[in-house]
Amino acid sequence: ETGVTQSPTHLIKTRGQQVTLRCSSQSGHNTVSWYQQALGQGPQFIFQYYREEENGRGNFPPRFSGLQFPNYSSELNVNALELDDSALYLCASSFTTSTDTQYFGPGTRLTVL
Amino acid sequence: SQQGEEDPQALSIQEGENATMNCSYKTSINNLQWYRQNSGRGLVHLILIRSNEREKHSGRLRVTLDTSKKSSSLLITASRAADTASYFCATDLTNTGNQFYFGTGTSLTVIP
Numbered sequence: 348e349t350g351v352t353q354s355p356t357h358l359i360k361t362r363g364q365q366v367t368l369r370c371s372s373q374s375g376h377n378t379v380s381w382y383q384q385a386l387g388q389g390p391q392f393i394f395q396y397y398r399e400e401e402n403g404r405g406n407f408p409p410r411f412s413g414l415q416f417p418n419y420s421s422e423l424n425v426n427a428l429e430l431d432d433s434a435l436y437l438c439a440s441s442f443t444t445s446t447d448t449q450y451f452g453p454g455t456r457l458t459v460l
Numbered sequence: 461s462q463q464g465e466e467d468p469q470a471l472s473i474q475e476g477e478n479a480t481m482n483c484s485y486k487t488s489i490n491n492l493q494w495y496r497q498n499s500g501r502g503l504v505h506l507i508l509i510r511s512n513e514r515e516k517h518s519g520r521l522r523v524t525l526d527t528s529k530k531s532s533s534l535l536i537t538a539s540r541a542a543d544t545a546s547y548f549c550a551t552d553l554t555n556t557g558n559q560f561y562f563g564t565g566t567s568l569t570v571i572p
Binding site (some may be wrong): 349351380382384386388389390391392395403435437439447448449451452454456 | 491501502563
């Protein structure tokens, strides 16, 4: 167990809808990163938050946005869902942005119909 | 896009045998890490090797890094059925510092 939790476990949405995924990091972890993992692929970096500010972003459109809160929780919001957004979404926390090891949550499986 | 590529894509071995997986990457790195993923769930950190290291051991795991060839290998000795999982390499690029790039993964099946 990594101490990182995510909710919900599974989610089914319709194209065009909006979704919010949640992550609870380990206490003391100031950094959270979000990844998208399509079926059969490796995780792809969406963005990272450090002390409630975005601290790096991968090649994802602006309809992917995030929030990080002082209580070590965070959210990933996706607007105008597309079929290709169907994937496993993983959050990972670490002490700082320069910490090498990331601790992953179990993920949220999003299906867009 | 994926920074790394694992080889082979899938590997099936008998329990007790050794498993070797390779990872190649494209640009300079700070460090390279290996993660394991069971059944499409969260990733578990296995081992980290820094760019100035050539070999590292952790229990039944042995990792090598060749920065001149931009490649790494993960050896699992005396495999067990519980080692059945997907294995990914992840690189921390020198020009980003905070972004981890994962490869495409090797699916390992250990037959009891």
